[in-house]
Amino acid sequence: xxxxxxxxxxxxxxxxxxxxxxxxxxxxxxxxxxxxxxxxxxxxxxxxxxxxxxxxxxxxxxxxxxxxxxxxxxxxxxxxxxxxxxxxxxxxxxxxxxxxxxxxxxxxxxxxxxxxxxxxxxxxxxxxxxxxxxxxxxxxxxxxxxxxxxxxxxxxxxxxxxxxxxxxxxxxxxxxxxxxxxxxxxxxxxxxxxxxxxxxxxxxxxxxxxxxxxxxxxxxxxxxxxxxxxxxxxxxxxxxxxxxxxxxxxxxxxxxxxxxxxxxxxxxxxxxxxxxxxxxxxxxxxxxxxxxxxxxxxxxxxxxxxxxxxxxxxxxxxxxxxxxxxxxxxxxxxxxxxxxxxxxxxxxxxxxxxxxxxxxxxxxxxx
Amino acid sequence: xxxxxxxxxxxxxxxxxxxxxxxxxxxxxxxxxxxxxxxxxxxxxxxxxxxxxxxxxxxxxxxxxxxxxxxxxxxxxxxxxxxxxxxxxxxxxxxxxxxxxxxxxxxxxxxxxxxxxxxxxxxxxxxxxxxxxxxxxxxxxxxxxxxxxxxxxxxxxxxxxxxxxxxxxxxxxxxxxxxxxxxxxxxxxxxxxxxxxxxxxxxxxxxxxxxxxxxxxxxxxxxxxxxxxxxxxxxxxxxxxxxxxxxxxxxxxxxxxxxxxxxxxxxxx
Amino acid sequence: xxxxxxxxxxxxxxxxxxxxxxxxxxxxxxxxxxxxxxxxxxxxxxxxxxxxxxxxxxxxxxxxxxxxxxxxxxxxxxxxxxxxxxxxxxxxxxxxxxxxxxxxxxxxxxxxxxxxxxxxxxxxxxxxxxxxxxxxxxxxxxxxxxxxxxxxxxxxxxxxxxxxxxxxxxxxxxxxxxxxxxxxxxxxxxxxxxxxxxxxxxxxxxxxxxxxxxxxxxxxxxxxxxxxxxxxxxxxxxxxxxxxxxxxxxxxxxxxxxxxxxxxxxxxxxxxxxxxxxxxxx
Numbered sequence: 001x002x003x004x005x006x007x008x009x010x011x012x013x014x015x016x017x018x019x020x021x022x023x024x025x026x027x028x029x030x031x032x033x034x035x036x037x038x039x040x041x042x043x044x045x046x047x048x049x050x051x052x053x054x055x056x057x058x059x060x061x062x063x064x065x066x067x068x069x070x071x072x073x074x075x076x077x078x079x080x081x082x083x084x085x086x087x088x089x090x091x092x093x094x095x096x097x098x099x100x101x102x103x104x105x106x107x108x109x110x111x112x113x114x115x116x117x118x119x120x121x122x123x124x125x126x127x128x129x130x131x132x133x134x135x136x137x138x139x140x141x142x143x144x145x146x147x148x149x150x151x152x153x154x155x156x157x158x159x160x161x162x163x164x165x166x167x168x169x170x171x172x173x174x175x176x177x178x179x180x181x182x183x184x185x186x187x188x189x190x191x192x193x194x195x196x197x198x199x200x201x202x203x204x205x206x207x208x209x210x211x212x213x214x215x216x217x218x219x220x221x222x223x224x225x226x227x228x229x230x231x232x233x234x235x236x237x238x239x240x241x242x243x244x245x246x247x248x249x250x251x252x253x254x255x256x257x258x259x260x261x262x263x264x265x266x267x268x269x270x271x272x273x274x275x276x277x278x279x280x281x282x283x284x285x286x287x288x289x290x291x292x293x294x295x296x297x298x299x300x301x302x303x304x305x306x307x308x309x310x311x312x313x314x315x316x317x318x319x320x321x322x323x324x325x326x327x328x329x330x331x332x333x334x335x336x337x338x339x340x341x342x343x344x345x346x347x348x349x350x351x352x353x354x355x356x357x358x359x360x361x362x363x364x365x366x367x
Numbered sequence: 368x369x370x371x372x373x374x375x376x377x378x379x380x381x382x383x384x385x386x387x388x389x390x391x392x393x394x395x396x397x398x399x400x401x402x403x404x405x406x407x408x409x410x411x412x413x414x415x416x417x418x419x420x421x422x423x424x425x426x427x428x429x430x431x432x433x434x435x436x437x438x439x440x441x442x443x444x445x446x447x448x449x450x451x452x453x454x455x456x457x458x459x460x461x462x463x464x465x466x467x468x469x470x471x472x473x474x475x476x477x478x479x480x481x482x483x484x485x486x487x488x489x490x491x492x493x494x495x496x497x498x499x500x501x502x503x504x505x506x507x508x509x510x511x512x513x514x515x516x517x518x519x520x521x522x523x524x525x526x527x528x529x530x531x532x533x534x535x536x537x538x539x540x541x542x543x544x545x546x547x548x549x550x551x552x553x554x555x556x557x558x559x560x561x562x563x564x565x566x567x568x569x570x571x572x573x574x575x576x577x578x579x580x581x582x583x584x585x586x587x588x589x590x591x592x593x594x595x596x597x598x599x600x601x602x603x604x605x606x607x608x609x610x611x612x613x614x615x616x617x618x619x620x621x622x623x624x625x626x627x628x629x630x631x632x633x634x635x636x
Numbered sequence: 637x638x639x640x641x642x643x644x645x646x647x648x649x650x651x652x653x654x655x656x657x658x659x660x661x662x663x664x665x666x667x668x669x670x671x672x673x674x675x676x677x678x679x680x681x682x683x684x685x686x687x688x689x690x691x692x693x694x695x696x697x698x699x700x701x702x703x704x705x706x707x708x709x710x711x712x713x714x715x716x717x718x719x720x721x722x723x724x725x726x727x728x729x730x731x732x733x734x735x736x737x738x739x740x741x742x743x744x745x746x747x748x749x750x751x752x753x754x755x756x757x758x759x760x761x762x763x764x765x766x767x768x769x770x771x772x773x774x775x776x777x778x779x780x781x782x783x784x785x786x787x788x789x790x791x792x793x794x795x796x797x798x799x800x801x802x803x804x805x806x807x808x809x810x811x812x813x814x815x816x817x818x819x820x821x822x823x824x825x826x827x828x829x830x831x832x833x834x835x836x837x838x839x840x841x842x843x844x845x846x847x848x849x850x851x852x853x854x855x856x857x858x859x860x861x862x863x864x865x866x867x868x869x870x871x872x873x874x875x876x877x878x879x880x881x882x883x884x885x886x887x888x889x890x891x892x893x894x895x896x897x898x899x900x901x902x903x904x905x906x907x908x909x910x911x912x913x914x915x916x917x918x
Contacts, residue, residue, distance in 0.1 A: 374723075376719040376722070377719055377720065377722070377723030379715075379716045379719065380716050380717070380719055380720030380723055380780070380784075381720075381723075383720070383777065383780055384736070384739050384740070386758075387755070387758075387773075387777035387780075388739055388740075388742050388743055388777075390758060391751075391755055391757065392742070392754065394754055394758055394761065395750070395753065395757065398757050442653065445649060446649065446650060446653045449649060449650055452646065453647075459650065461885065462654065463654060463657060465882065465885055466658065466661060467838075468834055468838070468881040468884070468885055469661060469874075469881055470837070470838055470840070470854065470855050470858070470874075471838065472854075472855045472858040472859055472862065473661075473858065473870075473874040473877065474660050474661070475862070476664070476862045476870060476874070477660035477661065477663050477664045477874075478660055479675075479862065480663060480667065480676070481659075481660065481663055481675075483675065483676065485674070486675065486676050487663070487676065490676065515657070515660070518653075518656075518657065572745060572747055573748075575747065576747035576749045576750070578749060578841065579840060579841065582863070583859075583862060583863065592749075593747060593748075593749040593841075596749045596750075596753055597749060597844075600752075600845065601845070606757065609753060610753065610757070613749070613750050613753050613754070616747060616749070617746075620745065620746070620747070624745065
């Protein structure tokens with residue numbers, strides 16, 4: 001095991017009665033990084049969190065924290081703390097007592113407790129709220145209390161279960177910055193669960209995209225955004241145009257009735273593939289100068305840009321994000337560069353994907 | 368306006384409130400100022416607070432109600448807690464409160480048989496060599512039967528209060544390092560106190576006013592406030608004195624409600 | 637493991653409480669078959685006490701009267717209480733609503749003796765003949781508040797915009813009541829009726845105070861017979877009543893379960909991922 005690994009899952013699966021919510025998942029979590037488990041509700045991301053915290057038992061497989069198997073270690077004996085989705089602040093205690101809870105359990109003396117709690121309050125910018133009742137705190141403040149209550153115990157890993165989902169948009173964005181900053185300052189591992197791809201992209205060092213109890217793809221936000229492994233990931237993260245095409249040979253892909261140069265390779269000649277082009281990579285131009293010609297169907301003003309939808313001669317739908325407006329009904333050209341095209345194979349697993357990339361990247365970079 | 372039909376349908380309820388709740392309360396108060404011959408008097412109240420009989424009766428009534436409540440609580444709390452951790456807890460709970468659907472009189476009647484001179488308990492005592500005892504018509508038998516009858520009324524509110532505790536509080540407590548026992552002591556128990564309070568209300572007040580058990584089981588050895596009221600109304604026909612005791616009972620009831628009532632501090636959500 | 641062992645002890649304790657609660661009932665039933673004629677020393681099996689119950693025309697009449705009383709008083713209480721709850725729900729002022737609720741709860745927390753005594757004074761003062769009608773009115777009186785308490789939460793759960801929507805679609809207030817409000821609070825009304833029914837069946841003290849003119853309910857009758865001494869006819873009657881109550885409760889449980897299941901099915905469709913949050917603390 002790598003020295004830096006703090007949590008390891010080895011073929012862990014979890015069943016509730018007939019439902020298999022986690023299907024033999026393996027991964028390593030490294031120290032000091034910000035991880036995000038991303039996926040729609042029901043994909044098993046919260047189950048992973050519960051397994052790490054110890055609230056639920058794995059049906060199969062081993063869970064290791066710091067190299068030691070913890071399958072039978074109760075949650076109170078794990079150096080992991082959780083920020084709950086509903087915060088789970090104790091309603092019969094005030095802010096101070098909530099934060100002090102873990103320290104009191106450890107039987108620390110009153111003076112140390114006071115010192116540590118006020119430090120935590122200061123860190124979460126909650127000075128002056130110590131004696132407030134939980135019911136008197138706003139949603140954002142409750143969340144800070146919940147984080148303070150977890151962090152005051154100095155855990156190796158902080159688990160956050162959709163902690164931002166109950167906040168309004170503005171507060172949510174603020175907290176994204178704050179959480180990221182907090183994690184970098186403290187240098188401990190954060191594992192963050194969310195179904196919001198923007199949150200995941202904004203905060204994480206590493207994202208695990210999950211689907212139906214499996215990790216579909218893991219990687220840095222940039223990797224996952226630029227090189228989604230399949231339609232599911234491409235669709236889930238950001239807006240994308242996904243059209244079917246044919247891989248004529250390495251670095252040459254056909255779609256929309258034409259053959260284009262691209263940077264992908266390692267497929268069989270003439271293999272059916274899916275092609276992703278992000279809407280912001282498409283540039284509106286005159287029909288003559290574009291790589292593709294589309295007829296504009298609809299246009300929406302989105303504030304930052306126009307969202308324009310058009311159809312090419314094969315009937316593929318193309319979404320364009322453009323700061324320039326187009327005229328509905330007109331023919332326009334779309335231009336894009338070879339590196340804007342990302343080619344995906346059908347039913348490729350993450351290992352196969354990684355292996356294929358290994359075989360051609362060195363060559364590809366020269367192009 | 369179109370609201371009229373609703374207002375019209377609300378009338379019977381308001382009539383009920385006036386006729387069967389508010390007026391009867393005033394009538395009891397009013398009646399307490401009349402002596403047995405229908406003359407206006409403060410004598411009943413004076414007598415209640417000066418006569419040793421009434422004061423000691425009130426005290427013993429309190430004492431029994433306290434004991435009944437305490438024993439009921441001690442038996443019911445663990446049962447309620449353990450119930451919430453069972454798989455088929457709803458079915459179990461139903462089975463445990465099912466006996467309340469059986470008429471109190473029938474259960475009391477059963478105890479007459481069990482505790483009688485030649486009943487099962489005495490058979491057992493004779494068998495183990497202790498010998499037959501007078502059990503029926505003692506304070507102990509009264510306590511036992513009253514406790515038996517009140518258990519479900521304590522069990523249910525405590526069970527509900529523990530059930531209402533969101534499981535994430537327990538997870539949070541465990542997550543923060545508390546063992547199961549510490550979680551119980553610091554989280555579950557404090558959060559279930561509202562149920563304990565309702566249970567105490569539901570048991571203590573009726574225990575003050577039991578009157579049928581005092582006769583059937585305790586053979587009039589125990590006189591509760593309830594027995595006294597019943598005696599005055601239905602036997603000696605001294606309604607004035609009966610009402611006076613009734614007023615005292617109502618005041619005690621209100622005090623207990625206030626004492627055990629939910630503290631509304633910061634309850635707004 | 638430690639936890640497993642403590643769990644066994646837990647079950648043992650529950651079984652103990654369970655046995656404690658059922659012991660007297662089992663005792664009654666057991667001796668209802670005793671040929672010996674007393675509630676001790678079982679000498680032989682017999683049905684004769686059951687035969688006696690069915691031959692005791694007075695007892696049969698009282699049993700039927702009790703049932704009639706419970707069914708009718710519960711019905712009246714349910715109607716008045718349901719509209720009372722709807723009325724309370726629509727009272728705009730918070731203070732007034734809370735006052736109404738506190739008055740509603742007075743009879744719930746009052747000891748039976750107080751209810752009985754105060755109603756006795758009321759009936760006597762207005763010169764009312766004590767008998768079936770006075771008992772009937774008293775039973776309605778103490779059953780109304782429990783109906784209100786059962787119905788009110790359902791009203792609060794009800795989606796208010798449903799009523800607005802119905803009005804928007806042209807329903808008058810009677811149609812809103814009969815097609816929107818009443819159907820959506822039906823489980824509460826059923827629960828209220830059931831509770832009122834059992835309250836009435838169970839009552840002894842209030843009836844004892846306000847009855848007269850030869851009218852009697854089972855509990856009053858048992859009280860007077862029990863004071864005369866043990867008669868196994870009462871055991872036989874208890875057994876029959878126990879089976880009746882058991883049937884009633886079990887039936888009610890399954891009806892409720894059925895309703896809940898339907899409800900759960902509907903919510904499950906809305907959110908198929910409920911199971912994910914099933915955190916089980918050990």
